[in-house]
Amino acid sequence: MSGKKFISGDEAFAQGVRLAKAQVISAYPITPQTIVVERLSEMVEEGELDSKFLHVESEHSALMAAMGAAATGARTFTATSSQGLLYMAECLTYVAGGRFPIVMMNANRATALPWSIYGDHRDSLSLLDHGWIQIYTENAQESLDMAIQAYAIAEQEEIRLPVMVNLDGFVLTHTYEAVDIPTQEQADAFLKPRETWDKLDFDKPVSMAYTVGPDLNEEYNLLHHKALLNVAKHIENIDVSFEKIFGRKYGGLINGYRTEDADLILITLGSISGLVRDVVDELREEGVKAGMIRIRFMRPFPAEELIRETAHASAVGVLEKDISFGFEGTVYSNVNSALSKSAHKISTYDFIGGIGGKNISKEDVRSCFAAMQKKESEEVRFIGLEVEDDI
Amino acid sequence: MTSESTERINAENITEDEFFFGHKACAGCGGSLAVRIALKVLGERTLLVEPAGCMSAVSFNYPQMSFSNNAIISAFAGTGAVLSGLKAGAEVMGWKDYHVLGIAGDGGTADIGLQALSGLIDRNDDVIYLCYDNEAYMNTGIQKSGLTPFGTSTTTTPAGKKGKGNLKHKKNLFEIVAAHDIPYAATASIGYIEDFANKIKRASEVRGTSFIHVLAPCPTGWGIDTSETVEVAREVVDNGLWYLAEYYDGEYHINRKPKEFKDIHSYIKRQGRFKHLDEEDIKEIIAQRDKTWKRLQQYSVGQ
Numbered sequence: 001m002s003g004k005k006f007i008s009g010d011e012a013f014a015q016g017v018r019l020a021k022a023q024v025i026s027a028y029p030i031t032p033q034t035i036v037v038e039r040l041s042e043m044v045e046e047g048e049l050d051s052k053f054l055h056v057e058s059e060h061s062a063l064m065a066a067m068g069a070a071a072t073g074a075r076t077f078t079a080t081s082s083q084g085l086l087y088m089a090e091c092l093t094y095v096a097g098g099r100f101p102i103v104m105m106n107a108n109r110a111t112a113l114p115w116s117i118y119g120d121h122r123d124s125l126s127l128l129d130h131g132w133i134q135i136y137t138e139n140a141q142e143s144l145d146m147a148i149q150a151y152a153i154a155e156q157e158e159i160r161l162p163v164m165v166n167l168d169g170f171v172l173t174h175t176y177e178a179v180d181i182p183t184q185e186q187a188d189a190f191l192k193p194r195e196t197w198d199k200l201d202f203d204k205p206v207s208m209a210y211t212v213g214p215d216l217n218e219e220y221n222l223l224h225h226k227a228l229l230n231v232a233k234h235i236e237n238i239d240v241s242f243e244k245i246f247g248r249k250y251g252g253l254i255n256g257y258r259t260e261d262a263d264l265i266l267i268t269l270g271s272i273s274g275l276v277r278d279v280v281d282e283l284r285e286e287g288v289k290a291g292m293i294r295i296r297f298m299r300p301f302p303a304e305e306l307i308r309e310t311a312h313a314s315a316v317g318v319l320e321k322d323i324s325f326g327f328e329g330t331v332y333s334n335v336n337s338a339l340s341k342s343a344h345k346i347s348t349y350d351f352i353g354g355i356g357g358k359n360i361s362k363e364d365v366r367s368c369f370a371a372m373q374k375k376e377s378e379e380v381r382f383i384g385l386e387v388e389d390d391i
Numbered sequence: 392m393t394s395e396s397t398e399r400i401n402a403e404n405i406t407e408d409e410f411f412f413g414h415k416a417c418a419g420c421g422g423s424l425a426v427r428i429a430l431k432v433l434g435e436r437t438l439l440v441e442p443a444g445c446m447s448a449v450s451f452n453y454p455q456m457s458f459s460n461n462a463i464i465s466a467f468a469g470t471g472a473v474l475s476g477l478k479a480g481a482e483v484m485g486w487k488d489y490h491v492l493g494i495a496g497d498g499g500t501a502d503i504g505l506q507a508l509s510g511l512i513d514r515n516d517d518v519i520y521l522c523y524d525n526e527a528y529m530n531t532g533i534q535k536s537g538l539t540p541f542g543t544s545t546t547t548t549p550a551g552k553k554g555k556g557n558l559k560h561k562k563n564l565f566e567i568v569a570a571h572d573i574p575y576a577a578t579a580s581i582g583y584i585e586d587f588a589n590k591i592k593r594a595s596e597v598r599g600t601s602f603i604h605v606l607a608p609c610p611t612g613w614g615i616d617t618s619e620t621v622e623v624a625r626e627v628v629d630n631g632l633w634y635l636a637e638y639y640d641g642e643y644h645i646n647r648k649p650k651e652f653k654d655i656h657s658y659i660k661r662q663g664r665f666k667h668l669d670e671e672d673i674k675e676i677i678a679q680r681d682k683t684w685k686r687l688q689q690y691s692v693g694q
């Protein structure tokens with residue numbers, strides 16, 4: 001299967017995993033991730049993908065099984081969403097600290113309670129500190145492409161870390177788009193089979209996932225931290241070689257749009273970016289120097305890139321689908337911390353929207369720019385509310 | 392399938408090679424004896440997984456690793472899943488001639504890891520799961536687990552003015568496992584080490600998942616002398632409070648049926664964890680023992 005096909009984000013991701021030749025797949029179903037798992041099972045069943053599919057009884061086991069397989073040197077894949085991601089949370093720190101380069105797709109979905117199957121980013125953002133590389137994609141094509149790139153990043157010798165690729169639940173996972181499916185030859189030219197010294201080995205038996213006492217534990221954490229920072233160094237090369245073979249490029253940790261001279265910049269993650277770009281174009285026609293930045297990687301966090309991209313801005317807003325209760329949005333906390341090191345003073349705004357799948361309209365996005373333009377108060381605000389915020 | 396399919400392992404023919412040494416287990420630790428013997432039977436080409444618990448805590452302390460075969464720690468609840476992952480990985484890597492072994496405690500098996508164990512047996516991956524049962528959460532300081540026997544004083548079921556220690560009987564783990572219709576399950580005791588070694592061997596010859604539940608006293612948690620471990624592990628079989636059995640081909644087999652059970656008093660009285668028990672409690676323990684045996688005998692074939 002190659003060439004242009006009309007498929008959903010989940011299906012696109014499954015195609016990416018097939019092309020990356022994941023050798024062991026273990027996953028547990030949860031809406032809106034299920035389709036990726038179903039497609040992969042079909043591919044294995046029909047012989048399109050030579051892989052072992054493990055039917056596990058939970059997400060905790062899904063990630064633990066992937067870890068066991070990764071320890072033998074195999075390329076592994078798992079996928080989950082929301083409560084499933086939280087259920088495997090203990091294992092996230094495990095595989096990250098153990099430096100197992102597992103790739104996981106997470107279909108971003110609200111976290112209970114209140115119960116909701118619809119999308120927001122609270123699931124993955126609440127686990128930002130678990131030591132994984134976190135990528136957020138914008139459309140089905142990027143999702144497929146990042147499934148392949150994720151393995152190149154994860155398995156890079158100076159990185160050797162797990163990667164979580166996040167797709168907005170339903171908006172991305174279930175929306176059909178025309179997607180260019182690369183050929184296996186292209187994928188093979190880009191991604192070699194996994195080679196590693198860091199595995200169980202009968203010739204040189206090892207112990208893995210061990211205990212480190214207070215004497216060296218901090219040093220281990222420092223190595224982990226540096227490995228994550230190394231992503232910034234490698235991502236551009238990986239993207240350049242990707243472009244040479246596939247003819248598509250995504251740039252680095254962020255994607256700026258009309259930021260060169262922008263005075264007001266709105267920062268987003270994931271699928272809402274298209275709408276924000278449209279609003280930026282409208283505002284530009286109205287004479288407002290608007291711009292937008294899509295953060296592609298939340299970890300490592302693109303601090304330097306954001307400072308560079310906001311060099312001319314007087315105000316920067318974050319439009320995000322999450323809230324760290326009792327404080328502010330997590331993306332905003334990260335952005336604000338980075339911009340505090342900017343050479344010039346920037347006003348920063350936090351707009352919380354799209355929680356539990358709530359629609360974000362063009363007017364909502366315009367209202368974010370308007371608040372920045374009018375230099376309104378910098379308090380955290382929830383946008384697009386049905387009920388007025390007078391509680 | 393018969394238990395005598397190949398030459399039996401005994402003290403004379405078991406390998407002199409050691410795969411588990413330099414660890415920090417307490418003197419007289421029954422669990423570490425079970426680990427040592429299991430690895431001697433299976434050999435160097437064993438991929439071992441251990442979850443949190445005493446056996447991993449005493450042996451994976453960087454830079455002092457205690458296994459000379461390949462080994463990995465699992466999250467506490469994940470042994471069954473890591474076993475499947477290791478097996479799947481070994482298969483796709485094309486490895487040949489090896490064993491995949493999981494060794495978890497009673498808490499790691501009968502409580503927090505029971506779901507993953509059930510998933511493993513359901514997948515029927517060709518691996519061995521060994522549960523060393525010291526009848527409490529020892530690594531965290533002797534708390535009650537689902538396999539702590541009736542009357543045991545632990546740090547979370549302290550015997551005091553009102554309390555008699557743990558009021559629940561041990562879960563029937565062997566029967567829970569057998570109810571999955573697993574290809575091979577067995578109980579064992581480190582007091583009958585040859586029987587245990589041969590059950591490990593048999594498990595390695597079975598295709599699909601096999602499970603062994605070995606009773607392994609813990610001097611620290613049981614309040615016995617470090618020299619008494621093996622003796623106590625024999626006595627508990629001889630007095631019927633533990634049993635040696637197998638499940639295969641869909642049927643239960645009792646391996647050792649004492650003509651007459653040894654009196655349980657000496658077993659109870661010699662252990663600090665039981666020292667508060669009175670005659671009433673001992674009667675209750677005997678009644679439960681007899682109930683278990685009656686049920687097992689009803690199930691069992693042969694012998």
Ligand SMILES: Cc1ncc(C[n+]2csc(CCOP(=O)(O)OP(=O)(O)O)c2C)c(N)n1
Nearest residue numbers: 443444445467496497498499527528529530
């Ligand atoms: C998820 C999780 N919960 C709790 C613990 C703490 N913990 C570590 S070992 C242990 C007890 C293990 O008991 P058991 O499995 O019986 O093995 P033993 O220590 O007795 O050998 C506990 C409760 C943990 N490591 N992980």
Ligand code: SF4
Nearest residue numbers: 416417420445609611
């Ligand atoms: S506490 Fe018990 S099980 Fe743990 S190492 Fe000591 S003797 Fe062995």
Ligand SMILES: [Mg+2]
Nearest residue numbers: 496497527529
């Ligand atoms: Mg125990």
